[in-house]
């Protein structure tokens with residue numbers, strides 16, 4: 001396979017300033033709804049990057065589970081690598097790659113834990129097996145075998161056989177509170193459209209978003 005020859009022209013659309021909602025959350029809503037309507041695979045999957053104490057970044061896919069103008073929420077293990085890194089440096093970056101639509105969205109901001117009540121609400125909506133899975137996995141730690149994982153799953157299944165699985169205190173949500181957004185639409189000849197929204201605070205403390213076109 002000669003990846004030198006992998007080459008697509010991006011022709012599906014364009015993005016101009018007049019298309020943009022002045023509110024980046026509303027613009028997100030338009031693009032996210034469009035991705036869902038177009039049956040893009042896992043439209044709520046985002047790559048979240050964090051930075052470790054040594055300054056090295058690390059990235060992983062997580063699923064967006066709710067969002068509003070306060071931010072974008074995903075759920076995870078609070079002892080995982082990402083959680084440890086967020087504890088030391090709350091600056092994060094998230095990417096939605098809606099490649100079938102030749103679109104990328106970058107969100108920069110800070111991550112904060114959601115309330116235990118919010119995590120519980122989401123946890124209780126998860127299927128029984130996923131709730132058990134949260135108890136079993138000490139996410140990001142080294143384990144000796146898959147067998148051990150499955151054995152622990154069976155133990156938890158027995159322990160919580162009445163179906164009442166409590167929220168583990170090491171599991172919950174993070175909200176990414178955005179400070180910038182960048183909407184990217186692929187165009188012909190690599191002359192892509194990119195618009196960045198940067199958060200500025202107004203005198204009354206409300207958010208004002210400054211929009212700039214970026215070179216591709």
Ligand SMILES: Cc1cc2nc3c(=O)[nH]c(=O)nc-3n(C[C@H](O)[C@H](O)[C@H](O)COP(=O)(O)O)c2cc1C
Pocket residue numbers: 042045058059060061062063064074075076077080081082083139140
């Ligand atoms: C499609 C997809 C969805 C995922 N969703 C989540 C998620 O919502 N939460 C999560 O903790 N991990 C999720 N993962 C697993 C993460 O990518 C990652 O392996 C895990 O969170 C451990 O990351 P860390 O060691 O960097 O903390 C998902 C992976 C894929 C490929």
